[in-house]
Amino acid sequence: MSQTSRDYSEKRDFIRMRVDADVSLIHEGDEVPAVCLDLSSSGMQLQAPRLFESGDRLSVRIESEHAALKGLEADTEVVWVKEQHDGDQKLGLTILKMK
Incomplete structure (x- = not known):
């Protein structure tokens, strides 16, 4: 199955909830503010300034x-990144472990 087909299939497999909530990202000891755009049982989409x-x-x-x-507290991994025109980026994260 191609990546594009898999991406589309995965989007249809999980119910996504629109969130629009402030979040804190911790990466290598740094805390970065971001916004969670949507959330599913297996991942989330964020907008971050870094x-x-x-x-x-x-x-x-x-x-x-x-x-x-x-x-909510979770360990995640970045699975995709999309640069935005304003210097921010959208991130697709998979949830590895809920705390």
């Missing part, structure tokens, strides 16, 4: 706005 590369490992934290709900 250049990452495919294969980078990132810890992701999404704080909960509600005291009764725990936020």
Whole structure:
């Protein structure tokens, strides 16, 4: 199966939830603010102001706005990167482990 066919198939296999939430990315000890655009059971799409590369490992934290709900913490890996015109980039992350 070609990468394009697999990408399309995978997008249809997982329900994506639009999130638009502030997140913290931790990469090699640095914390970088970003925005989570959408989230599925196996990954997420983010917009970040810093250049990452495919294969980078990132810890992701999404704080909960509600005291009764725990936020999300996950170990992830960058699987795709798309440069944006404003210098930001969109990142596709696969979730390796939920904390």
